[in-house]
Amino acid sequence: MSSKYPALNSWFLFDSLAAIILATLSYTNASMFDSQPQYTIKAEKNKEFDKSCLIGTFNTESGNIADCLGHCLGNCRCQSFQICQNIKCQLCSSHKKENSSLFRGKDGCVYAMYETRHLAGTSKNFDAQCSGMSCSMNDNCCQRSAVCPDGKICKPNNSTKQPWKRFTCECPEGYYGDNCDQPIRSCQGYAQGSRKSGKYKVVDSDGSLYKIYCHFDSDGAWTLVQSFSFANRAVANSDFKKPLSEDTPISQDAVPAWTGYRLSKARMKRINENSDHLRFTCGFENVDNVSQTDYLQMSLDELESNKDITTHNPNNEMISYRGKIDEKDLRECKIKLHQDGKGLHVHIDNKDACVFFPASKPEGCSHFHYFSYFEEEACSLSTHSCTQYQHSTSQLWFGQGG
Numbered sequence: 001m002s003s004k005y006p007a008l009n010s011w012f013l014f015d016s017l018a019a020i021i022l023a024t025l026s027y028t029n030a031s032m033f034d035s036q037p038q039y040t041i042k043a044e045k046n047k048e049f050d051k052s053c054l055i056g057t058f059n060t061e062s063g064n065i066a067d068c069l070g071h072c073l074g075n076c077r078c079q080s081f082q083i084c085q086n087i088k089c090q091l092c093s094s095h096k097k098e099n100s101s102l103f104r105g106k107d108g109c110v111y112a113m114y115e116t117r118h119l120a121g122t123s124k125n126f127d128a129q130c131s132g133m134s135c136s137m138n139d140n141c142c143q144r145s146a147v148c149p150d151g152k153i154c155k156p157n158n159s160t161k162q163p164w165k166r167f168t169c170e171c172p173e174g175y176y177g178d179n180c181d182q183p184i185r186s187c188q189g190y191a192q193g194s195r196k197s198g199k200y201k202v203v204d205s206d207g208s209l210y211k212i213y214c215h216f217d218s219d220g221a222w223t224l225v226q227s228f229s230f231a232n233r234a235v236a237n238s239d240f241k242k243p244l245s246e247d248t249p250i251s252q253d254a255v256p257a258w259t260g261y262r263l264s265k266a267r268m269k270r271i272n273e274n275s276d277h278l279r280f281t282c283g284f285e286n287v288d289n290v291s292q293t294d295y296l297q298m299s300l301d302e303l304e305s306n307k308d309i310t311t312h313n314p315n316n317e318m319i320s321y322r323g324k325i326d327e328k329d330l331r332e333c334k335i336k337l338h339q340d341g342k343g344l345h346v347h348i349d350n351k352d353a354c355v356f357f358p359a360s361k362p363e364g365c366s367h368f369h370y371f372s373y374f375e376e377e378a379c380s381l382s383t384h385s386c387t388q389y390q391h392s393t394s395q396l397w398f399g400q401g402g
Contacts, residue, residue, distance in 0.1 A: 076141035187214035282385035296323035
């Protein structure tokens with residue numbers, strides 16, 4: 001096996017960490033290892049990276065790629081490297097798979113990427129015996145000082161999707177940005193993360209943190225602002241009958257209290273300002289996504305100057321919406337979003353085109369109210385997921401489209 005870079009135009013698999021060290025650096029011996037850890041190196045001839053990612057330069061003996069790899073492994077920020085003019089080893093803090101714009105053609109240079117596999121738990125008495133490159137690979141980068149900018153938290157990276165990264169710098173919960181100084185106001189601030197539904201922390205108006213419940217799907221990031229049971233909504237003078245413009249928080253620090261939960265007006269307003277869609281759901285705590293329950297989703301942009309529904313009381317016929325009730329599509333229905341002294345609710349008025357309407361309706365029911373408004377219980381559809389049982393729940397979400 002040649003270690004000269006002209007031969008490196010394909011994948012090289014070194015069968016064990018010991019083998020590469022013995023062959024090129026003579027740092028340790030194969031008896032230290034219980035299994036077969038590997039390096040995988042891919043090199044591209046006549047390529048170089050932009051100097052904006054340069055974090056170190058070393059002289060190397062006759063283009064020895066393992067020597068340059070050793071320097072890279074000794075620097076926690078190194079994600080790839082190159083050898084130029086057969087003697088110059090240069091380290092890069094980026095990787096071609098993540099930022100291809102940094103790379104360009106250059107005669108006399110070889111750009112190299114590496115991956116490591118099966119390194120954890122493969123050595124015996126490693127701390128006592130290691131030296132040189134083997135110690136670099138056992139090093140916890142987060143134990144070093146100043147690997148992350150001020151305000152960011154260092155976390156070891158064990159991702160199989162990014163095996164060239166040894167650590168990540170993350171902002172504390174509730175903040176984002178290069179300097180972690182931008183507050184997160186809603187679930188949209190976590191849309192670029194794991195997108196796992198659950199509790200997250202956001203920043204309140206006074207700078208403190210509080211928890212919200214987030215749901216992520218192909219339509220965007222959704223923040224729960226209200227949830228209640230059919231039984232709780234039916235109670236006389238229930239706070240869930242009040243418009244969002246009234247400040248009536250309920251169990252807002254016990255998220256998600258599905259049978260009785262409502263954010264304060266101030267918190268809802270800040271989330272609403274960071275949203276462009278509204279969504280109603282039924283019994284969401286029992287399903288994985290909206291397609292499994294009755295739901296209605298509409299664009300807040302149609303409300304124009306009344307988009308802030310925590311301040312204004314809309315009375316608008318909605319054009320851009322989608323949803324279903326009892327497995328029937330709502331697209332042919334006339335949907336009106338309305339808010340008054342009985343709270344935010346939806347009118348479904350077009351009985352001619354709206355195919356899910358019952359064939360006959362109880363006397364006195366001129367129209368039907370669903371999704372958060374059940375003033376006339378006799379006029380409710382018995383198969384509607386929000387009103388099917390006394391413990392059935394209804395949710396209101398603010399979201400930003402994905």
